[in-house]
Amino acid sequence: MSVRTSIAKITTISILLSLFSGVALAAGDPAAGQAQAITCAACHGQDGATAIDPSYPNLAGQNEVYLTRQLQMFQSGQRDVALMSAQLIGKSEQDLADLGAYYASLPGKHSQAQGSDEDIAAAERLYKGGDMSKGVAACSSCHGPNGAGNAQAGFPAISGQSVGYTVTQLTDYREGRRGTNDAYGSMMRGVASGLTDGQIAILADYISGLH
Ligand code: HEC
Numbered sequence: 001m002s003v004r005t006s007i008a009k010i011t012t013i014s015i016l017l018s019l020f021s022g023v024a025l026a027a028g029d030p031a032a033g034q035a036q037a038i039t040c041a042a043c044h045g046q047d048g049a050t051a052i053d054p055s056y057p058n059l060a061g062q063n064e065v066y067l068t069r070q071l072q073m074f075q076s077g078q079r080d081v082a083l084m085s086a087q088l089i090g091k092s093e094q095d096l097a098d099l100g101a102y103y104a105s106l107p108g109k110h111s112q113a114q115g116s117d118e119d120i121a122a123a124e125r126l127y128k129g130g131d132m133s134k135g136v137a138a139c140s141s142c143h144g145p146n147g148a149g150n151a152q153a154g155f156p157a158i159s160g161q162s163v164g165y166t167v168t169q170l171t172d173y174r175e176g177r178r179g180t181n182d183a184y185g186s187m188m189r190g191v192a193s194g195l196t197d198g199q200i201a202i203l204a205d206y207i208s209g210l211h
């Protein structure tokens with residue numbers, strides 16, 4: 001093989017690789033996901049948005065990339081939650097992608113913030129402007145002004161969750177308890193490390209009312 005053909009081959013391979021890296025996750029089939037979701041409804045609700053316990057997350061309206069990635073992390077134990085990992089035993093990559101696609105296809109819900117006007121205004125300043133003195137980046141830059149997330153980047157929607165779930169997750173990122181992969185998890189650990197308990201509480205309330 002001449003030098004020129006091998007260079008041509010390497011170029012073709014790298015173009016192919018760069019194309020595939022944009023679609024690293026298999027596309028899911030919502031109908032196939034729905035067929036598997038009967039067991040999930042026991043905890044996350046029939047509509048994926050009425051979890052049976054306030055500390056359980058809502059899944060409806062969440063983006064597919066984020067959902068599928070979290071399912072992969074529960075299955076591998078990287079996000080180490082026995083309750084969830086037990087649901088995914090024996091499921092293939094395609095099953096996880098189908099479940100992600102199904103829940104992403106359902107409409108999300110939102111509620112109303114309960115805090116005082118002062119707390120809501122302080123939370124909004126943090127959410128939209130961050131706190132530079134403590135290295136807290138503006139939440140809105142990744143999760144959007146309305147908490148809808150960024151579906152393409154796989155940044156999660158955060159509106160529509162209960163206050164309790166959001167408080168637990170932010171605290172767990174801060175304390176290094178929520179297992180994630182480095183690329184995505186380090187973004188949130190960095191942000192959460194500068195937040196006080198009080199800031200987490202008012203942010204979680206404010207976010208629950210975003211839509
Ligand atoms: C026995 C109750 C239970 C069942 C059944 C269950 N889950 Fe969960 N799920 C949970 C809990 C609790 C969490 C939150 C874990 C944590 O604390 O981080 C969770 C978290 C999740 C998350 C992460 C959401 C986020 O915003 O990060 C996804 C996705 C998920 N579950 C999907 C599913 C799917 C799909 C099924 C069915 C195959 C299922 N769950 C069945 C209890 C359950």
Ligand code: HEC
Binds near residue numbers: 203
């Ligand atoms: C640089 C981008 C970025 C910024 C800024 C950011 N986040 Fe995140 N956030 C992410 C990513 C990525 C994840 C998913 C990480 C993972 O896989 O665990 C996430 C996850 C979360 C979750 C967990 C969602 C769930 O369903 O479990 C919450 C809650 C959250 N962020 C709230 C916030 C708040 C509040 C702020 C501002 C104080 C903020 N984020 C700032 C990127 C960001």
